Amino acid sequence: MEKMTFGSRARGALVAAARGLGIAVAMLPVSVLLITFALVSLGLMPIGIGLLTTPAVFGAVRRYATRRRELAEEWGGVRIVAVYREVPEGAGPWGRVVTVLGDPQTWRDMRWLAADLVPGFVTALLPALLVVYGIEGLALPLGLWTVYADDPYWYAFVPVSDLPSATAAAVLGVGFLLLALRYNRTLLLTHFRFTRAVLGADHTELTERVRVLTETRRDAVDTSAAELRRIERDLHDGAQARLVAMGMDLGTIEALVERDPAKAKALLSQARRNSAEALEELRDLVRGIHPPVLAERGLGDAVRALALRMPLPVEVEVELPGRLEAPVESAAYFAVSELLTNAVKHAGGDRIWVDVHHAEGRLRVSVTDDGCGGARIGAGSGLAGVERRLGTFDGVLAVSSPAGGPTTATLEIPCALS
Structure with a gap:
């Protein structure tokens, strides 16, 4: 495996910090708004307004959760499986609400929104905090410590009140930057793994999904077997029977061609019709299997x-x-x-x-x-x-x-x- 250079590590740490900061900044207002709208919509259910607003609100929650799953796979390689129940086509307001609220994944999304406000926010923000706090430590001996009104100003566990203490804080800031260099991508990955633990489908639902797929595959096999039996029956009762009759007619024609030419000619016409009908049936059969067009x-x-x-x-x-x-x-x-x-x-x-x-x-x-x-x-x-x-x-x-x-x-x- 190719060894990572310092430059690639630094870029990776900064990218992880920027991505985590973007997630953290977006999640607070979005999560608070979605949770608020969901609670208000559910509260309006008894007067009927919630029947119209609830599917839309929880649909927005689903889209937001789906986007976070996409980011987890794109930025962290963490695949988060979700199994949603589809709203039946043509369902009325009550049917849509029942489907949405009866879906376990809906409540898993809501639980994730609540968890995202504290542990999710912290795990997303940590990579950026390490970088920003480390840069702040380096800036203290350059005069930043004089700006702070507190005397002393505490940088982590170092009280900064003069240049020597600010220099000590700078050494600690280097340590924070080294931690960011080493662990930022791991911290962002930890955030996505936490998201998967809260947001991903559980074993029961995945088992149900496997059961449904198994049944549909079994139905496909049964359908294929029935189709093969139909083809066999059509060949036996249709084209094969006509070809057998045509062979018998040709045998009779061979015996009559000298003694009764008129009868032989009539049988030839019959054989020609049988061959045309057999060919048409075969074409229909082939068209039924897989149409050329x-x-x-x-x-x-x-x-x-x-x-x-x-x-x-x-x-x-x-x-x-x-x-x-x-x-x-x-x-x-x-x-x-x-x-x-x-x-x-x-x-x-x-x-x-x-x-x-x-x-x-x-x-x-x-x-x-x-x-x-x-x-x-x-x-x-x-x-x-x-x-x-x-x-x-x-x-x-x-x-x-x-x-x-x-x-x-x-x-x-x-x-x-x-």
Whole structure:
């Protein structure tokens, strides 16, 4: 390992002091304001105002905590895991409040805000204090001691009242600077580790997260097995049966071509139709596994092609400045296909609108129809299958479908664009 030079150590100590000072200066007003707003908002709950303000206030707390996690990883290499409960799409004020206040991570954020006022503030400020106090000690024999009104002025444990005592204080100041040189980065790292201890998700929540991921992966395996069985069944009942029939027809034609040319000609026509139908079924089967347009042109054009095959008018709006990963594209495509099929079969509407866009690291697709409404995600429904498919990628499905319509199904998948 390359040995650090004095210059690199000094730069590291100063950077740690500046970063710690920035955190300390910002945390006091921000933490006090957020705690105050949170308490006031909770106090306004009985009269209904808190139903509107609480999600916004705790959302601000979440964003502030998220920013501190980002700084901990960027400046200290300390990764802080958080598991937040997502507010359901289309939830009302009461639903948002229940989700936010029922989230253990919300109260962990609030506990961290309170802890940040004292131990968090001190651990963030210490690197800067060592540097500033050390510089003050060096400045005392240069005449700074004459400025102080106290006689003597205590610098740490040294009473400064004249030049010799100021010189002794300067020696002590060098010691503080050496401590800063050696320990400033460690002190800032200690602050971030303290933040992780208070702010990070506990073992129970991480275990729950693993359980959810295990279930979604199991659902993905079951779905894949069912898909393979469907493909096998389609091949057996469709193309394979037609090819067998075509082979039998060709054998009969071979026997009749000399004795009954007219009959042989009719059988040839039948064999040609069977071959065309078998080819079409194979194309449909391949398209159902992975549509060529999806592989060649991406999700946007694949959804547009899908819309053209629907019996109802479908308006598609796409805003994707890049390509998604192939598994995400495939999952999103078949989810949209299922949502469109459900809308055509069950909604009883006249038009469908599809909106596809990517923002803030998430793919978001909305499928809206002007039908009768009443759609629900339940066991055995196509929507439940879509939800399981998306769960494999940590995606979610939300359905807003009041009686009388309209119905909007929105899917979100965290992903990046190439």
